Amino acid sequence: MADARGLVKRRIGMRLWLSGGWLTLLVLAAIFAPLIAPQDPLMQDLFGGRMPPFWEAGSDAAFPLGSDSLGRDVLSRIIYGARVALGVALIAGTLTCLIGSLLGLIAGYFRGWPDMVISRLVDIWMAFPPVLFAILLIAVMGTGLTSIIIAIVVIDWTRFARVIRAEAMSQGAMDYVASAQVAGRKRFSTMLAEILPNVLPTIVVLLTLEMGIAVIVEAILSFVNLSISTDQPTWGSMIAEGRLSIHQAWWVLVFPLITLFLTVLSFSQLGEGLKDHFDPVLR
C-alpha cells in the first residue's frame, strides 16, 4: 500500500499486537493492582491453603488461580509481582541502555583511545559469569530494589556497548558523516545528530530485549532469595515456593512461570516488531 506521497504505509503486524497487548495488560494490572487484585496478596489463611484454580473441583471463586500453601491468592500475587518485574524492567532496562549506548557510540565513533579503554573494559567485563557476578554484587550491596537495578546495569551495559559500537563504526565510515564534519559540526554533536538516528532502531530492539532480560534476572535473584524482602510478592519467589509443593499444588508454580515466560517473550517480540516498523531502510 502506498499513499499519495509514495510512502509505504505498513500495517501493524500480529507480533506487535500480541506482544504489545500483553505488556499493556500487565502494565495496567501493575498500576491498578490494589483495585483489581481479588485478595490481599499477603493475607494468609492456613485453612484455605492449596486451593486449586477455578475449573477444578474444590475451588473457590474468590481465588481464581488457586491459593498457595499459606492460603495466599496466586492471581493477586502475580498482579503485585508485576509491579516489581515491570519496575525493574523499565528502570534497569533504560539505565543500561543509556549508559551502554553512550559508551558504544563514543567507542565506535571516536575510535582511538576512548575505543581502546571502553573495548578492553567490555572484554574484561564479559569474562565474568553474569549470574554469579550479580549474586556477588547483591551480596556486597545488600538486597533491595535499588541493588537489583544497579546489579543489572553494571552487568549488562556491555551488551549495548558492544553492538552499538559496531553499528556506530559502520555508520561513522559513511560519507554523510564526513560531510557533516566539513560543514563545521562538532564531533560530539555529529555523533548525536548524524549517527544516533541511524542506530536508534538497533537501540530500541536491544532495549526491549534488555527489559526481558531484566525481568529474568530479577526472577533469578528472587528465586535464590536475594531480591527484595519476602513480604513483597515477586514472580521469582513464587516460583521458588511453588517448586516445593509441585506435586500437591502445581498451580502455585505454573501460573507465575507462564506469566514470566509470556512477559519475556513479549519484550523480545515487541523489539523485533518495532524494528521492522521503524527501520529507515524499509521505511
Place this chain on the structure above:
Amino acid sequence: MSFLTIENLSAHVGPAPILRDVSLSVAAGEVRGLVGESGAGKSMIGKAVLGTLPTAVKVSAGRIVLEGEDLQAMRPRDRRRLIGAKAALIPQDPLTALNPSRRVGPQITNRLVDILGWTKADAGHRAEELLDEVSIPDPERVMRAYPHELSGGMRQRILIASAFAAEPKLIIADEPTTALDVTVQKQILRLIKQMQARHGTALLFVTHDLGVVSKICQSLTVLFGGKVLEDTRVEQFFDHPGHPYSAALLAATPKYTDPDASLTPVPDAVIEGVQAEIAAFDRMHGHV
C-alpha cells in the same frame, strides 16, 4: 594569488608513507584536476585539507594554507569553523553522503544555521533557491523528502546544491561522477562546471578520468604513490605531457573516435620507472 596552497605535505599510515612531499596550489576561481590511479592518494589530499582524514593517517610534515591561514597550526575548533565557512565537499557516492534517517532540507541548511548563524527560515529559502538552481523540480517537496525517496542523480544534485550553499571559496569534488550512470555523469559534470563558473569558486577536482579533466579543468596535478609527478596546465598536458607516466596515461585513454582500437595499458617499464623514482625519494628522506 592562490587560495589553497599545500606545501610539502607528507602523511603516513604506521610506517608506510601515503603522501610524499606533495605540493600544489589552487588559485581563486581556478579548476584544478587531481588525477592518479586508485591508491595514489588523491582522496587523501582532499581529506587532509578538509580535516576528515581517517584516524590511522598521520600528517608528518608540510603545511596546508587556506586563504593565508595555516590549517595545521590552528586549533581544531577554529579550523572546523574556517573550513565550514570557506570550503565544501562534493562527495563521491551520493547514496551514502546523505543521512538516511534525516530529511533532505535540514541537511542542506545545517551549515548555514550552524556556521553562518542564519535563521532557519532564511536558510530554508536559500536551500530552495539552490535546489532550483541545480534544476530540481518542486524543491519544497524534495526538502521534506528522505534521501531514499530520491534517485542517485537527484541526490548528487542535492549534494552539489548543498556544497554551494554557504558560497564557499573552495570546493573539493571527490570523484563526484564515479558512482553515477554514464548518462547522468555528463549532466552532473556540466552542472558542476556551470555552478563553479557562476559562483567563481575554486575547485579541486579529484578524478581518474582524463576525459573529465580535459572538459572542465584549467590545470592538473598527476599523482602516483602519493607523489606529485607532474603539475601543469591542461593544454600543455594533453599536447606535451611532461612525465613518461603522464604520456603513458594519455596513451591508455580509450579513443572514442576509434572504438575498435585495442586499449594500451601503462607499460610495465614506465611503472617500474616511477617506482624507482619513489624508492629514490624515500631513500633520500630516510624511509626504507
